[in-house]
Amino acid sequence: MNESLFTPFITPTVLGLPAAVLVILFPPLLIPTSKHFINNRLIIIQQWLIRLILKQMMTTHNAKGRTWSLMLTSLIIFIASTNLLGLLPYSFTPTTQLSMNLAMAIPLWASTVAMGLRFKAKITLTHLLPQGTPTPLIPMLIIIETVSLFIQPLALAVRLTANITAGHLLMHLIGSSALAMLAINLPLTLITLTILTLLTILETAIALIQAYVFTLLVSLYLHDNS
Amino acid sequence: MTLGTRRSDISHFQCQMLQSIIKNIWIPMKPYYTQVYQEIWIGMGLMGFIVYKIRAADKRSKALKASAPAPGHH
Numbered sequence: 001m002n003e004s005l006f007t008p009f010i011t012p013t014v015l016g017l018p019a020a021v022l023v024i025l026f027p028p029l030l031i032p033t034s035k036h037f038i039n040n041r042l043i044i045i046q047q048w049l050i051r052l053i054l055k056q057m058m059t060t061h062n063a064k065g066r067t068w069s070l071m072l073t074s075l076i077i078f079i080a081s082t083n084l085l086g087l088l089p090y091s092f093t094p095t096t097q098l099s100m101n102l103a104m105a106i107p108l109w110a111s112t113v114a115m116g117l118r119f120k121a122k123i124t125l126t127h128l129l130p131q132g133t134p135t136p137l138i139p140m141l142i143i144i145e146t147v148s149l150f151i152q153p154l155a156l157a158v159r160l161t162a163n164i165t166a167g168h169l170l171m172h173l174i175g176s177s178a179l180a181m182l183a184i185n186l187p188l189t190l191i192t193l194t195i196l197t198l199l200t201i202l203e204t205a206i207a208l209i210q211a212y213v214f215t216l217l218v219s220l221y222l223h224d225n226s
Numbered sequence: 227m228t229l230g231t232r233r234s235d236i237s238h239f240q241c242q243m244l245q246s247i248i249k250n251i252w253i254p255m256k257p258y259y260t261q262v263y264q265e266i267w268i269g270m271g272l273m274g275f276i277v278y279k280i281r282a283a284d285k286r287s288k289a290l291k292a293s294a295p296a297p298g299h300h
Contacts (some may be wrong), residue, residue: 070258109271114269
């Protein structure tokens with residue numbers, strides 16, 4: 001392996017110019033659109049999937065929360081497609097960059113808090129104190145709940161970054177160790193390659209699950225505040 | 227000058243692009259951008275502020291390091 005462990009995570013440049021925006025804008029190009037009423041099988045499968053995601057995400061919301069359907073559906077499709085494309089060799093995954101995940105998490109979280117404070121200020125503030133708290137603990141618990149509120153966007157971003165980065169790094173390490181052992185010990189290489197195959201399947205699942213978890217948590221924060 | 231490279235051609239294409247953007251993006255998404263996503267604009271403003279603060283601090287620390295190079299470490 002002639003590339004270092006940092007190479008998959010360097011933001012892409014084309015002849016010295018940053019290409020990160022192009023890489024981020026690329027996954028939607030792979031999703032076909034159709035203006036016809038009756039479509040071919042691929043579009044029908046896509047529409048079925050989007051309808052499934054929509055129903056699963058938005059059933060628990062009220063009318064105000066459902067105005068965010070487009071945002072949440074786009075979010076899960078974008079993160080899932082970006083993560084899955086990142087599993088291809090030599091590709092760059094934008095969601096491994098903390099900057100991008102923070103740029104997704106902070107506006108979404110801040111907008112749910114702003115929505116709560118704007119339309120239901122008293123109820124939003126009462127969320128800072130769980131029900132049934134003993135009186136002496138109230139000041140400390142309010143501080144703890146406030147801190148946990150401000151940690152939410154950081155947790156969202158870091159969770160996605162760490163999961164995807166760690167998975168890619170692990171695949172890189174096990175792949176390079178299998179390659180190094182090929183000339184030395186063939187049975188051990190085969191075992192390592194089996195582990196790598198299982199890990200790749202796991203990473204595919206993690207790519208989809210992390211997209212779901214991110215969107216679900218944003219949806220939960222929205223539900224609390226709408 | 228050849229057709230398509232004159233300044234009037236370039237602004238004609240830019241007008242067409244603007245018209246296409248307005249017709250395909252702004253008009254369908256107008257209720258979202260103006261009413262539904264008001265708080266998201268506030269969130270994006272907060273994020274822009276944080277990005278500005280981080281970049282300014284980075285610039286300041288780089289300027290400080292460049293102006294006062296540290297002595298050799300033992």
